Amino acid sequence: MDVTLRHLQYLLAVADQGSVKAAAQACHVSPSSVSLALDDLERALGAQVTIRSRRSGTVLTPAGRQAVGRARRILGEVDELVTSSQSLQTEHVGTLRLGCPINLSVWLLPRLLDRFSRDYPQVQVRLSEGGPHAIQEQLVDGALDAAFIQRSQTWRELDTTPIVPLHVYAVLWQGHPLAVRDTVSLVDLKDEPAILIGYEPAMSNARAMFRAAGVEPWIRWTGENVEMVRSLVARRLGYSLMVGRPLGGSSYEGLPLIHRRLKESATDNFVDIATPRNLTRTKVTEALISVCQQEFSPLAPPTEYSDRQA
Template identity: 25%
Template sequence: MAAEDLSISQSSISAAIDAMEREIGYDIFVRTPAKGVKPTALGGEVLQAVRRFLEQSRHFEAEVQSVDGQATGAVRIGCYATAAPSFLPLILKSFSENHPGISIMLLEGSMDAAAKFLSEGDVDLVFSYDETVEEGQGFVPLFSAPPYALIPQEHPLSGQSDVSYEELCSLPMVLLDLPRTRAYFANMFTKRGLTPNIVHSTRSSEIVRALVSGGFGFSILNILPPGYGGSNQPFSILPIRDTVDTPVFGIVTSELSRRPQIVSAFIEHCISLRESGVFSDLVVQ
């Protein structure tokens, strides 16, 4: 509850809302017993205006604090949670070493949730795929992420240098089942006239790898797991032949407001990492 988050009594918050509504002459919230409150149509516009004001205030504070050349403040980052473990520690560690005065705030979720974080002003930028970019947003590509197949180590296909979609259909499939991913993976097969035999589905990439390791079937992912060494693994990772549509992973930003200096510094740091080639270890070529 807001009262608990702010360490203020509920009655004080209610009184403040009542005073604001009297001042502006219309209701901001609709109060429903046992269901709490929700904004009215006009109230929703007020909340958006308040968000913009707080965002501008935060940007102003960060700019003032950095005038002496020592950047401080917080960069708020949204991230597609499935991909985050593979690259985020690398980025944050090196950035913190170069900018010790800047803190990082993280919000993670599905691709749709991460996109919503940005559109509602909850974060300064989002790590996600290019397909989530909307009007009024910019995109900084970091790396292409072609799909690859995970094959149980004991299966004959695991000894090949690559694998075809037709060959994959000879195995049952373990599906990473998240918003957008089901349609994305299904389309790989349907546009070739194929239908995979999905026997398990999960929202966790870790469970996907565990089930493939246990011999339950193959799966398809795009970004390599953190710390993948390529040997002594209970599964094989193979490129998929005839892959045409390769998604691009990168940074999504809003183009509707001025970018704070510390956010620009973070993006420039990610670009420098891209140019150094560190992201090449995250994908299967």
């Protein structure tokens, strides 16, 4: 028995929906059709890919998880083939599935998407935000085409291209005694309250920097909303540590903020674009990398927003 694209489509539907019934509804077929397709697929592969239960739904086996990752890549390449074959105007068409960790998205994505959407208007970008572990899992499974990842956190199963150096900044309120310096140290801040980003890996990275500096931080608050943390700092309630720095120097409330390079910030860390290893990059992915290298070059000024009339 041969494996067909329909078999793979039904397998992905079951993996995404969590049950045969839900997968059947998503595919507009009967549950028996999905079940028969899974049976045929398992016979063709010689391995059980799902455990099906009326009570608990459908669970993927280890062989099933591996099959799902490969199926996503195969169907993605088929979609790319169909899209490129249908297009007579340009090769830069279709969908780009782009992932980005939450702590990087606030300063990377707006600038990138503004430029990319103007340069390649026929490409639809689908965004996925989350932690670096979840983002890289999606890459390995074939659910994403590319993602921004810190080099220090990149898995070996991925190919990477450097985009921009990554620095950590101390965020201070205007008038802070250390704001007159070009750089500050965690030792200088050891007796002051810290207001830190609470989600991972930001918190783990911050604690590692404190340990390396021999500083026991006074953590006053943690928060997962970056703008809330910045607003607390602007109100002189503490300092914070953040990756990257915004061009604007004010909080959400309009209060001024100062960003100073942290001395303990690693000098060899980068934001990279990661793609699945051993998978040929599409024209769209190559275009994404090219735009990033141009837009985030140390010599490139930030693209300014302007009203673009039709």
